[in-house]
Amino acid sequence: MTIANVSVSSVSGSSSSSINASLTSALTTTPATTTSAASAASEPLTQSRVTVPISSYGFSSFPVPSETAIPGVFPVTDPNDPPAVGAPVVPDFEAAWATAYGKAEALLANFTLHEKINITTGVGWENGLCVGNVGAIRDFPGLCLEDSPLGVRDADFVTAFPAGINSATTWNRSLMRRRGLFMGREHVSKGVNIALGPMMNLGRNAAGGRNWEGFGADPFLSGETAYETVLGLQGAGVQACAKHFINNEQEHYRTLESSNVDDRTQHELYAHPFLKAVMAGVTSVMCSYNLINGTYACENDKMINDILKREFGFQGFVMSDWGATESTISAITGLDMTMAGDITLGSHTTFFGQNLTAYVENGTIPESRIDDMATRIIASWYFLHQDTPTYPTPNFNAFLPSDPTTNAHIDAQDSHYRLVREMGAASTVLLKNVRGALPLTGRERGLFMAGSDAGPADIGPNKFVDQGGQSGVLAMGWGSGTANFTYLISPYEAIQHRARKHRTSISWTFNDFDLARAGNMAISQTVCLVFINSDSGEDYIVVDGNEGDRKNLTAWHGGDDLVLAVASQNNNTVVIVHSVGPLILERWIDHPNVTGVLWAGLPGTEAGNALVDVLYGDWNPSGRLPYTIAKNAGDYPTMVVQGEIEGETPGQAGGGDVVLDIEYSERLEIDYRWFDAKNITPRFEFGFGLSYTTFEYSNLSIVKVPRVGDADADEDDGEEDDEARWDAGKATRIAEGSSTALWLHRPAYNVTFEVTNTGDVYGGDIPQIYIHHPPSAGEPPSILRGFTNVEVGAGESAVVSILLSRYDLSIWDVEQQGWRRGDGGEGGGGIGLTVGVSSREGRLYGVVPV
Numbered sequence: 001m002t003i004a005n006v007s008v009s010s011v012s013g014s015s016s017s018s019i020n021a022s023l024t025s026a027l028t029t030t031p032a033t034t035t036s037a038a039s040a041a042s043e044p045l046t047q048s049r050v051t052v053p054i055s056s057y058g059f060s061s062f063p064v065p066s067e068t069a070i071p072g073v074f075p076v077t078d079p080n081d082p083p084a085v086g087a088p089v090v091p092d093f094e095a096a097w098a099t100a101y102g103k104a105e106a107l108l109a110n111f112t113l114h115e116k117i118n119i120t121t122g123v124g125w126e127n128g129l130c131v132g133n134v135g136a137i138r139d140f141p142g143l144c145l146e147d148s149p150l151g152v153r154d155a156d157f158v159t160a161f162p163a164g165i166n167s168a169t170t171w172n173r174s175l176m177r178r179r180g181l182f183m184g185r186e187h188v189s190k191g192v193n194i195a196l197g198p199m200m201n202l203g204r205n206a207a208g209g210r211n212w213e214g215f216g217a218d219p220f221l222s223g224e225t226a227y228e229t230v231l232g233l234q235g236a237g238v239q240a241c242a243k244h245f246i247n248n249e250q251e252h253y254r255t256l257e258s259s260n261v262d263d264r265t266q267h268e269l270y271a272h273p274f275l276k277a278v279m280a281g282v283t284s285v286m287c288s289y290n291l292i293n294g295t296y297a298c299e300n301d302k303m304i305n306d307i308l309k310r311e312f313g314f315q316g317f318v319m320s321d322w323g324a325t326e327s328t329i330s331a332i333t334g335l336d337m338t339m340a341g342d343i344t345l346g347s348h349t350t351f352f353g354q355n356l357t358a359y360v361e362n363g364t365i366p367e368s369r370i371d372d373m374a375t376r377i378i379a380s381w382y383f384l385h386q387d388t389p390t391y392p393t394p395n396f397n398a399f400l401p402s403d404p405t406t407n408a409h410i411d412a413q414d415s416h417y418r419l420v421r422e423m424g425a426a427s428t429v430l431l432k433n434v435r436g437a438l439p440l441t442g443r444e445r446g447l448f449m450a451g452s453d454a455g456p457a458d459i460g461p462n463k464f465v466d467q468g469g470q471s472g473v474l475a476m477g478w479g480s481g482t483a484n485f486t487y488l489i490s491p492y493e494a495i496q497h498r499a500r501k502h503r504t505s506i507s508w509t510f511n512d513f514d515l516a517r518a519g520n521m522a523i524s525q526t527v528c529l530v531f532i533n534s535d536s537g538e539d540y541i542v543v544d545g546n547e548g549d550r551k552n553l554t555a556w557h558g559g560d561d562l563v564l565a566v567a568s569q570n571n572n573t574v575v576i577v578h579s580v581g582p583l584i585l586e587r588w589i590d591h592p593n594v595t596g597v598l599w600a601g602l603p604g605t606e607a608g609n610a611l612v613d614v615l616y617g618d619w620n621p622s623g624r625l626p627y628t629i630a631k632n633a634g635d636y637p638t639m640v641v642q643g644e645i646e647g648e649t650p651g652q653a654g655g656g657d658v659v660l661d662i663e664y665s666e667r668l669e670i671d672y673r674w675f676d677a678k679n680i681t682p683r684f685e686f687g688f689g690l691s692y693t694t695f696e697y698s699n700l701s702i703v704k705v706p707r708v709g710d711a712d713a714d715e716d717d718g719e720e721d722d723e724a725r726w727d728a729g730k731a732t733r734i735a736e737g738s739s740t741a742l743w744l745h746r747p748a749y750n751v752t753f754e755v756t757n758t759g760d761v762y763g764g765d766i767p768q769i770y771i772h773h774p775p776s777a778g779e780p781p782s783i784l785r786g787f788t789n790v791e792v793g794a795g796e797s798a799v800v801s802i803l804l805s806r807y808d809l810s811i812w813d814v815e816q817q818g819w820r821r822g823d824g825g826e827g828g829g830g831i832g833l834t835v836g837v838s839s840r841e842g843r844l845y846g847v848v849p850v
């Protein structure tokens with residue numbers, strides 16, 4: 001059944017004429033029923049559909065390095081020792097991968113087929129200590145896979161870090177890296193081998209339920225945050241997992257929707273953060289629940305074999321999302337590991353295990369592919385040196401947290417709260433500040449707080465499983481992307497503590513709905529702080545009618561009414577927002593009595609303290625919006641598709657034979673790109689954020705970076721030089737690793753300018769670079785391609801340098817399947833460039849020369 005503008009199509013892969021006879025018969029044969037790990041099952045299997053086109057791309061077990069490391073430009077890098085943040089280098093992990101592959105091949109040399117397949121098959125839901133587990137085999141101790149992208153899930157004595165969206169909101173690479181590093185260390189202390197993050201879907205829909213786990217609605221910002229997070233996590237010794245590959249942009253029917261995305265959009269937008277994760281040496285990628293162009297992500301030959309493994313040269317392994325494997329033949333289309341192992345969680349059946357063995361034994365799948373799968377998994381383990389005997393084994397039980405025999409209750413927190421507090425402040429965006437409302441001076445006589453979001457949860461911070469409910473301050477969303485709070489500082493606690501110092505008189509109400517009382521209490525206070533929020537999460541939990549995705553973009557618990565009730569009685573009303581994503585603020589944003597707005601996102605365990613630092617000016621706000629806040633929900637280019645399929649329950653894994661088609665027809669124009677292209681005025685644009693001081697920019701210069709060393713191995717082959725070809729407007733040549741080729745990503749242009757702090761206080765600024773391709777390129781008007789953070793004292797100046805690579809100035813040429821200059825190179829007129837303070841406010845303008 002279809003409703004509204006949703007089309008529904010049958011699930012079927014584009015059939016290929018090259019299907020060979022044995023494969024055809026294997027595809028139509030019901031596989032054996034169970035693995036050795038779960039032999040109890042006599043249940044029938046549910047594999048009834050054939051969705052897999054046969055690979056037209058070869059796979060090689062180990063891509064050949066195409067370039068030579070050059071010290072100072074492409075340093076040979078071990079993942080445990082990544083380059084410093086901001087170093088103008090592209091780390092070269094080839095040697096580390098080669099060593100790891102050598103060790104993996106040696107370890108696996110005597111493994112039987114059955115043993116190798118066991119490495120690729122999770123032990124099944126709730127059959128191990130972690131949320132995903134690979135069993136021990138001979139000298140290999142097995143693997144513990146554990147969520148989440150903001151800390152260690154299902155464990156105690158861990159830190160609840162700021163959510164991914166807050167990491168992006170800092171636009172500060174050092175903080176992003178340190179967050180990754182500290183989360184990585186906590187995973188290692190708990191004995192986790194593979195941390196299931198970062199999550200890097202793009203926030204195509206403002207109401208998408210899991211947007212907060214990720215890094216916002218721009219591919220470049222998301223890619224930079226992903227890059228630093230992976231380098232940080234793996235720097236600590238845990239393997240990272242880039243998820244969810246790909247186009248898992250809404251929760252509603254996530255297992256029954258086909259995201260239909262054209263090749264250019266896929267390359268330039270949705271795949272870009274994954275490319276950056278590969279360049280950071282990520283060892284694993286998780287394929288998503290949805291279909292892409294009619295084929296499930298975990299059996300999507302095009303996405304996994306062609307783009308990820310061939311074009312990006314990804315040398316780690318691909319695991320399924322939990323229950324997202326759809327067939328045994330997925331092994332051929334690139335899937336390396338099935339998680340949690342069973343077909344549906346707890347089914348005691350598997351598409352891998354004995355079924356995969358049978359496919360090898362009957363000649364359908366070559367054993368060399370099994371070797372490749374097992375080698376990729378074991379090599380990743382060696383790549384991170386997890387074979388060292390001191391690497392901790394799992395010391396917590398994700399499913400039985402009170403079991404005394406499996407929980408050691410190790411305190412993993414260290415002093416990570418300091419980073420949480422700093423990042424909480426650095427990710428708070430000052431959206432409005434009039435009549436000197438902020439920062440507070442300490443001279444306030446009366447301060448009133450209104451709203452449940454100001455206060456603590458009624459029975460502690462872990463009242464709801466996986467945070468699937470709301471009580472008190474909102475510091476993370478819900479679902480698998482969560483961690484338990486060891487403690488949670490609410491604004492009420494932190495503000496009281498601070499106010500005592502200033503002898504300020506404090507009052508509060510946590511009741512969101514008693515508007516009359518809130519209004520009365522607001523009368524004659526020096527300042528009123530109104531707290532509102534908005535929550536979302538993963539589809540397996542429904543909160544207040546929100547099935548993962550948000551059902552609207554307005555504040556929860558009538559928050560807008562509370563703001564108006566207070567603002568109607570007090571002319572110094574400051575609104576604080578804890579939200580998973582954009583909200584429509586129109587009912588009160590222009591109210592003359594609303595003098596300030598602080599956008600705090602989801603700051604984690606130090607929520608209240610971080611807010612106090614910004615409120616009182618100990619931290620000068622430097623956060624910038626990682627998405628657009630519109631005036632109307634209808635201004636956004638897309639909405640969550642709310643189609644219903646007869647007989648199907650949203651949120652249940654796969655199984656149906658009809659799916660929702662979701663056309664990504666806005667193509668390159670998501671978020672600010674759409675508002676710019678369609679000339680729609682947003683309320684607050686992407687990249688926007690105020691400070692307690694002001695900055696001026698001057699002296700723009702754009703120069704070509706001279707070439708250092710010979711990064712282009714092709715030169716010696718008598719072939720045309722890659723860099724010169726690109727400069728001449730030709731597309732890159734497709735090859736294994738061609739999109740991650742070091743030469744393409746090396747610094748090519750140096751953009752420098754001066755930033756002067758023209759205000760009265762020290763502050764941090766985030767200069768942003770937007771480029772403008774000529775109309776012939778078919779790009780949105782402005783595209784973010786660079787940013788940095790700079791701290792400057794009052795009255796002082798700093799020279800800022802931002803490097804751009806050839807890749808940064810490229811568009812994806814669909815015909816030639818390569819990256820090329822957007823202006824066509826020589827004679828193309830150059831590419832426009834703006835240095836600005838947001839996507840809409842430019843300060844300096846130039847042209848990138850050829």
Ligand code: BGC
Pocket residue numbers: 131147196243321322480
């Ligand atoms: C989520 C993943 C998560 C996995 C394991 C799935 O439902 O989509 O992000 O890592 O569960 O908990």
